[in-house]
Amino acid sequence: MRAGALASALCAAALLGGCTTSTAIDRGGANPVAGWNAGTRALAANSWLYAQLAINAYEDHEAFILPGDVVQRTPTLGNDDIGYAYVIFDRFDGDELVETIIAYRGTEPGFDDFVLGSVLGGHHDRGLATAMAVYEQMQAPQYAQTSLSLTGHSLGGGVAMEVSEQPLGEDGEGRARIVAFNSAPRFGALDSETDRLSIVERGDWLGFLRQFGNRPSEAYSLDCQPGFSPGRDHSMRDLAECLTWIAAYDDPEAGLSLAQNPLIGRPVSQTSPERPRVPAEIGDGVPINPHSNDEDIAYRLRQRLTASPVLFPWYRSRVGWRVHVDRLEGDGRLSAYWVLNGVEQSRIVLTCEEPSSIESCIDLIVSGGEAMVVDFYSRPER
Numbered sequence: 608m609r610a611g612a613l614a615s616a617l618c619a620a621a622l623l624g625g626c627t628t629s630t631a632i633d634r635g636g637a638n639p640v641a642g643w644n645a646g647t648r649a650l651a652a653n654s655w656l657y658a659q660l661a662i663n664a665y666e667d668h669e670a671f672i673l674p675g676d677v678v679q680r681t682p683t684l685g686n687d688d689i690g691y692a693y694v695i696f697d698r699f700d701g702d703e704l705v706e707t708i709i710a711y712r713g714t715e716p717g718f719d720d721f722v723l724g725s726v727l728g729g730h731h732d733r734g735l736a737t738a739m740a741v742y743e744q745m746q747a748p749q750y751a752q753t754s755l756s757l758t759g760h761s762l763g764g765g766v767a768m769e770v771s772e773q774p775l776g777e778d779g780e781g782r783a784r785i786v787a788f789n790s791a792p793r794f795g796a797l798d799s800e801t802d803r804l805s806i807v808e809r810g811d812w813l814g815f816l817r818q819f820g821n822r823p824s825e826a827y828s829l830d831c832q833p834g835f836s837p838g839r840d841h842s843m844r845d846l847a848e849c850l851t852w853i854a855a856y857d858d859p860e861a862g863l864s865l866a867q868n869p870l871i872g873r874p875v876s877q878t879s880p881e882r883p884r885v886p887a888e889i890g891d892g893v894p895i896n897p898h899s900n901d902e903d904i905a906y907r908l909r910q911r912l913t914a915s916p917v918l919f920p921w922y923r924s925r926v927g928w929r930v931h932v933d934r935l936e937g938d939g940r941l942s943a944y945w946v947l948n949g950v951e952q953s954r955i956v957l958t959c960e961e962p963s964s965i966e967s968c969i970d971l972i973v974s975g976g977e978a979m980v981v982d983f984y985s986r987p988e989r
């Protein structure tokens with residue numbers, strides 16, 4: 608008996624209301640490229656980045672190198688007494704913060720994690736508190752155009768789903784977009800207004816439990832790994848690689864991610880040898896994002912940042928610092944400000960008319976940044 612048929616039969620036997628299955632999106636369909644139909648490619652384009660963030664929330668050897676416009680707010684995640692952990696990412700479009708994403712970390716299957724974290728709702732309550740705090744922060748006018756999304760794998764995906772059962776604001780407003788992967792089942796009421804996307808690998812062992820939960824508005828299954836292998840099919844890394852690969856047939860950003868992550872391989876279930884297009888040149892991720900309206904200044908700034916023994920480690924580790932250095936029109940002055948996680952930390956205006964004095968102005972700006980970063984990471988309350 609096939610896995611789906613077995614689960615459906617058990618579901619029917621359990622005589623529970625709300626039994627749910629995921630739509631098998633990779634079967635049949637139109638306009639195939641390398642065997643993946645248009646619907647599957649669209650699904651991958653909408654989810655590959657969240658899949659990478661869900662795996663990066665584990666902070667282990669499976670982490671992806673993220674696109675340079677996605678910045679992790681803090682260098683490490685917390686891990687509290689019941690194993691609750693999350694990471695906040697900010698996605699920029701140029702200078703604009705367009706999206707904040709909370710990635711709830713899943714846990715390995717085990718009695719404590721499920722009982723304390725999931726069944727007794729410990730992770731749910733803390734996940735909701737995190738999302739409400741971020742939502743509250745985002746009510747400031749500068750975040751008017753910023754959207755909030757929640758993602759996660761396994762228990763982390765279940766937490767994201769459960770958090771979405773209620774509004775995040777005290778006024779009853781506030782909904783986040785949810786993208787969950789191989790998620791733990793949820794039993795609460797899921798309203799129809801919230802955008803919830805659930806993606807699962809067919810064969811994932813949690814699929815059996817999900818049969819008894821409530822179905823999100825969009826639930827799809829893929830068979831990136833052929834056949835049924837409950838442990839293997841639960842892997843987030845495999846699913847994230849598969850979605851990134853499929854997305855890259857249409858989405859240049861996903862193609863860039865393939866180039867930045869050379870370990871991403873062709874999904875085992877893809878029989879076609881056709882590869883997505885990968886750009887020849889890739890940029891570094893820039894966790895300390897330098898911005899300037901002047902190419903020469905941008906070049907010197909980047910040189911100075913990468914030469915800084917204080918800032919260079921952060922330059923590579925995707926924390927949320929940005930520095931803007933702009934030439935003001937006409938009078939040779941430079942305006943410079945440092946931003947942490949979208950919040951301005953300091954601002955100065957310097958007069959730098961001679962080419963030789965630009966170098967010393969940039970030195971001053973970066974030295975100021977070094978002092979600020981050292982101070983920030985030595986604060987006991989952080």
Ligand SMILES: [Ca+2]
Binds near residue numbers: 830832
């Ligand atoms: Ca499978």
